[in-house]
Amino acid sequence: MTATPAKVPETADEPTPGSAPTAKPAKVPHGHQRLLTRRDRLTLGLMAGVPTILHVALVWLTALASIALAFTTWDGIGFDSIRWVGLQNFRELFTNNPQFWPAVEHNVIWFVVLIVLPTPFGLFLAVQLDKKIRFSRVYQTAFFLPVVVSMAVIGFVWQLVYNPDTGLINSLIGANKPGHYIDWIGDPDLNLWAILVAASWRHAGYMMILYLAGLKSVDPALREASALDGANEWQTFKNVVFPTLRPTNTVVLVVTIIEALRAFDLVFVFNKGAQGTELLSILVTNNIIGESSRIGYGSAIAVVLLVISLAVIIPYLIATFRKERRA
Amino acid sequence: MHDLAPSGLSFSAPSRRTLLRGIGGATLLGAGIPLLSACGGSGTAADPKTVSLGSNSSDAVPKKAFAEIYAAFTKKSGVKVDVNTKDHNTFQEQINSYLQGTPDDVFTWFAGYRMQFFASKKLATPIDDVWQKIGGNFPEAMKKLSKGEDGKYYFVPLYTYPWAVFYRKSVFAQHGYEVPTTWDAFVALCKRMQKDGLVPIAFGDKDAWPAMGTFDQINFRTNGYDFHVELMAGKASWTDAKVRKVFDHWTEILPYHQEGAVGRTWQDAAQTLVAKKAGMYLLGTFVGQQFTNKADLDDLDFFAFPEIDPQFGQDTVEAPTDGFMLSKAPKNKAGAAQLLEYLGTPEAEQIYLKSDPNVVAASTKADTSSYTPLQKKAYEMISGAKSLTQFMDRDSRPDFTSTVMQPALQNFVRNPKNVDSILSSIERQKKTIFASS
Numbered sequence: 001m002t003a004t005p006a007k008v009p010e011t012a013d014e015p016t017p018g019s020a021p022t023a024k025p026a027k028v029p030h031g032h033q034r035l036l037t038r039r040d041r042l043t044l045g046l047m048a049g050v051p052t053i054l055h056v057a058l059v060w061l062t063a064l065a066s067i068a069l070a071f072t073t074w075d076g077i078g079f080d081s082i083r084w085v086g087l088q089n090f091r092e093l094f095t096n097n098p099q100f101w102p103a104v105e106h107n108v109i110w111f112v113v114l115i116v117l118p119t120p121f122g123l124f125l126a127v128q129l130d131k132k133i134r135f136s137r138v139y140q141t142a143f144f145l146p147v148v149v150s151m152a153v154i155g156f157v158w159q160l161v162y163n164p165d166t167g168l169i170n171s172l173i174g175a176n177k178p179g180h181y182i183d184w185i186g187d188p189d190l191n192l193w194a195i196l197v198a199a200s201w202r203h204a205g206y207m208m209i210l211y212l213a214g215l216k217s218v219d220p221a222l223r224e225a226s227a228l229d230g231a232n233e234w235q236t237f238k239n240v241v242f243p244t245l246r247p248t249n250t251v252v253l254v255v256t257i258i259e260a261l262r263a264f265d266l267v268f269v270f271n272k273g274a275q276g277t278e279l280l281s282i283l284v285t286n287n288i289i290g291e292s293s294r295i296g297y298g299s300a301i302a303v304v305l306l307v308i309s310l311a312v313i314i315p316y317l318i319a320t321f322r323k324e325r326r327a
Numbered sequence: 328m329h330d331l332a333p334s335g336l337s338f339s340a341p342s343r344r345t346l347l348r349g350i351g352g353a354t355l356l357g358a359g360i361p362l363l364s365a366c367g368g369s370g371t372a373a374d375p376k377t378v379s380l381g382s383n384s385s386d387a388v389p390k391k392a393f394a395e396i397y398a399a400f401t402k403k404s405g406v407k408v409d410v411n412t413k414d415h416n417t418f419q420e421q422i423n424s425y426l427q428g429t430p431d432d433v434f435t436w437f438a439g440y441r442m443q444f445f446a447s448k449k450l451a452t453p454i455d456d457v458w459q460k461i462g463g464n465f466p467e468a469m470k471k472l473s474k475g476e477d478g479k480y481y482f483v484p485l486y487t488y489p490w491a492v493f494y495r496k497s498v499f500a501q502h503g504y505e506v507p508t509t510w511d512a513f514v515a516l517c518k519r520m521q522k523d524g525l526v527p528i529a530f531g532d533k534d535a536w537p538a539m540g541t542f543d544q545i546n547f548r549t550n551g552y553d554f555h556v557e558l559m560a561g562k563a564s565w566t567d568a569k570v571r572k573v574f575d576h577w578t579e580i581l582p583y584h585q586e587g588a589v590g591r592t593w594q595d596a597a598q599t600l601v602a603k604k605a606g607m608y609l610l611g612t613f614v615g616q617q618f619t620n621k622a623d624l625d626d627l628d629f630f631a632f633p634e635i636d637p638q639f640g641q642d643t644v645e646a647p648t649d650g651f652m653l654s655k656a657p658k659n660k661a662g663a664a665q666l667l668e669y670l671g672t673p674e675a676e677q678i679y680l681k682s683d684p685n686v687v688a689a690s691t692k693a694d695t696s697s698y699t700p701l702q703k704k705a706y707e708m709i710s711g712a713k714s715l716t717q718f719m720d721r722d723s724r725p726d727f728t729s730t731v732m733q734p735a736l737q738n739f740v741r742n743p744k745n746v747d748s749i750l751s752s753i754e755r756q757k758k759t760i761f762a763s764s
Contacts, residue, residue, distance in 0.1 A: 186533065271533060291419055291441065294730065
């Protein structure tokens with residue numbers, strides 16, 4: 001953000017024709033023309049400085065503190081009870097915690113499912129809605145509605161559907177009697193998938209809107225040209241429309257990765273990450289929030305989550321910067 | 328106490344605030360929490376005529392009952408009670424930073440390890456002087472529950488409620504069942520109920536704490552009170568043959584429990600007892616809250632968990648107790664002591680019980696004449712007990728019980744065959760947690 005004002009004095013150094021009379025007053029020894037008054041600089045300093053300080057304090061310091069705490073044990077009472085334990089938290093986590101590996105696995109499953117099912121479905125919906133069919137706005141609203149609702153509320157709503165005793169599904173198919181009982185929430189083979197249906201239900205609408213925006217920017221002339229060349233609808237989509245959606249696909253990928261890593265609220269409402277639905281974010285919360293917390297241990301889990309996030313973010317940033325440099 | 332679980336965790340689905348805080352906690356990665364929450368608490372200056380009190384009784388019934396106690400106290404002493412009520416979930420999650428910041432003079436809390444923990448961290452003030460005046464009102468077991476590890480008093484108990492096996496008198500009468508007092512009779516009864524088309528034991532462990540109650544009952548019936556204490560304190564081993572025996576007993580009756588327990592809340596499980604679809608239900612007396620129809624509630628009865636080893640009989644009763652503590656540096660210590668003394672009187676307890684009949688007084692001096700039959704029975708059960716336990720997560724480290732025991736017991740309930748690997752995993756995790764501080 002400081003780039004633009006910084007350029008002003010530099011460009012002023014060049015002897016541009018228009019600024020000739022005041023170009024180089026002798027009073028300035030360094031050769032820089034002061035286009036900014038003291039007040040401007042103060043304002044700029046505050047505008048850049050305050051957010052920087054906040055950012056450093058609330059993002060970087062907490063992240064670094066959390067990394068440091070991952071190597072300690074601390075119950076959260078008084079700073080003198082922090083004790084250095086080296087890698088013990090991580091050793092404990094990788095070898096002794098029966099919930100850790102399932103949690104990692106579930107985060108991965110979450111991502112794979114979101115990218116394989118609701119994302120193409122959202123694209124499909126977007127392509128259909130882009131055809132200017134009747135009531136297109138109504139469909140659009142219907143599919144987008146879940147995205148407007150908070151995840152916590154979605155969790156409550158889907159619990160009404162899944163409740164094994166009184167829920168919609170079991171009541172309809174009669175699976176709430178002893179002997180043939182389907183435990184959607186408690187059965188570890190079922191509950192993750194049950195939650196993923198709810199998550200996908202929301203994600204598809206989200207993806208649909210992103211793709212719809214992408215499709216609007218596809219030049220109609222391209223479609224016309226491919227139609228003239230005799231391509232059918234599928235060929236047009238595959239060879240003309242989809243390739244132009246590349247930037248949208250990047251956004252979709254990033255959004256889906258973020259959704260998979262930050263998955264928390266839906267599961268927390270659903271069954272607090274019990275058997276079969278463990279997630280890293282929930283393990284962090286369970287260990288840190290509460291009356292006698294294991295802050296060091298919880299931080300170690302948070303660090304694992306951070307490392308996974310970085311492993312995803314860094315390649316993305318490298319790719320983006322490379323593209324910018326080329327441009 | 329209506330929404331206050333015996334475990335101290337939430338029964339009901341989490342409120343939006345809890346959730347947001349959960350998310351906040353996760354994103355702050357822990358480090359920011361003590362820093363941010365240090366600004367809670369009351370900022371009133373020392374006023375000799377006011378005592379501030381932090382309360383977790385955010386639900387209507389207990390909130391009103393407590394308000395009546397404070398009003399009576401103000402009338403008697405002229406000291407005003409400035410109540411700062413927080414959502415009970417929030418209160419428990421923030422208790423750490425709340426007590427380290429500027430807490431209210433007096434705060435509501437639970438007896439047992441959870442009280443001792445804050446006492447040993449010097450976040451509470453001993454109240455031996457108060458106990459000199461109120462000591463005569465309480466039985467020996469309550470005195471024991473109110474002491475910290477250093478032998479000083481830190482806690483004034485107000486009410487308590489036992490865990491037992493609940494059933495409906497009409498169902499027992501209809502089928503000619505008899506209350507079982509021994510393990511064999513209990514198992515035989517389960518079998519009969521199943522044949523009669525009932526779910527023998529209602530069970531819901533979605534909130535993960537109810538299974539702890541079952542474990543506690545089988546454990547102190549099999550191994551006695553002392554072993555319960557040792558095990559909860561992290562001294563006894565979870566791979567001990569004694570623990571294995573507890574799980575063997577549990578495995579024996581698990582087939583008679585309601586199917587799909589991990590997906591069901593205790594409220595839904597209680598509804599099967601209300602609907603007479605289940606024969607029995609092991610829970611605290613707060614199960615009565617689910618009996619909204621007066622006739623149904625009158626039909627409710629309970630018996631102590633049956634004897635397993637004659638050596639221990641039925642002499643231990645699980646009776647979580649709630650009360651009050653004095654914070655580390657009260658602004659109005661004299662007034663706070665006056666309030667605590669009042670809270671320790673039978674009078675204060677009676678005011679509370681008039682509004683909330685699901686619990687019983689901690690004091691033996693409280694008037695029991697207005698008790699319902701169920702309350703009278705609960706009172707007798709507690710006063711006749713040789714030892715009182717609190718609950719797994721009140722008698723042990725909450726970080727151990729919530730992060731290790733809750734998922735482990737859910738795992739066991741689903742796969743009782745895995746018991747050996749579950750137990751060795753508990754033991755390994757226990758060692759690191761208990762070694763950490």
